[in-house]
Amino acid sequence: MITFLQGTLVEALPTLVAIDVNGVGYEVMIPLSSYEKLPPPGNKVRLLTHLVVREDAHVLYGFVTTAERDLFRLLINSVSGIGPKTALNILSGMTPAAFRGAVVNGDVKALSRINGVGKKTAERIVVELKDRFGAAATWELVSAQHGLTPEEQKINDAVLALLALGFKIGQAQDVVRAAYSMLGPSASLEELVRTALKTSGK
Known part of the structure; x- marks a missing residue:
């Protein structure tokens, strides 16, 4: 299992990066949320990764933050019908905090606006993840709406x-x-x- 990559950013596209790690080039799929946090090519970068093994390929997915990778893993492992591509679309269209808020509030409309997520998929996400997020997510959501001393x-x-x-x-x-x-x-x-x-x- 490759848990992270640290090296020089060679190329950065909105959905794909190339990283040179000690002379070995790695191609990594990323969400827009991570792309926006990357330094310019030529700089050092560290990406958290998740490896998906398919019959025809081994695909690395990369994330700048732990929250992004955790949500990606939750989506592909816990919601039926959601694969890596849709999970990346969700991360590209909504922050992890906003996603948790939408699920806790049952906001199917907000979720279905994400590219590749229709109404039925949005409803399934809410049904399958709402209990998993539970009371702690509800409390965090309410607290985040108020400035706390x-x-x-x-x-x-x-x-x-x-x-x-x-x-x-x-x-x-x-x-x-x-x-x-x-x-x-x-x-x-x-x-x-x-x-x-x-x-x-x-």
């Missing part, structure tokens, strides 16, 4: 940590705020989470 961000991160442990949103908010009231603004995120867990009895 450092203290609010710390509380928000503690709530997300509890959601990942299986708490419901209301319960997580209550125990985190109780912990914050006990410890005060100087408490670290780890202290907040630890105290919230003790308060909840879990």
Whole structure:
């Protein structure tokens, strides 16, 4: 498995790059979201990669960020009928954060506007991924719509940590705020989470 490539960017097209890694040239398929973040040819570059093995070819797909690669893998592994080409189209048409928001909100219209994604595919994406994103994605989406102070961000991160442990949103908010009231603004995120867990009895 090739997990990343690091070398000199030889050529960059909106859907394809060539990278020289110690004298070996690699051709890598990329989404537009990664193309926009690339340096000019001749500069050093590092791409996270995913290798797809087909009967007729081994194809490398590259991404500038972990979020892009994670979403690509989620799409091709978890949504029936979506292959690498459609997954790249989705990444080219929508940021990972916007995609999560569209899925959580059931925004089929926004998803179906992406090139290569019709209404039926958009509906299937929502059905198959909404539960997977779950409460944590909903909470992140709501939080992202408001500017948070450092203290609010710390509380928000503690709530997300509890959601990942299986708490419901209301319960997580209550125990985190109780912990914050006990410890005060100087408490670290780890202290907040630890105290919230003790308060909840879990």
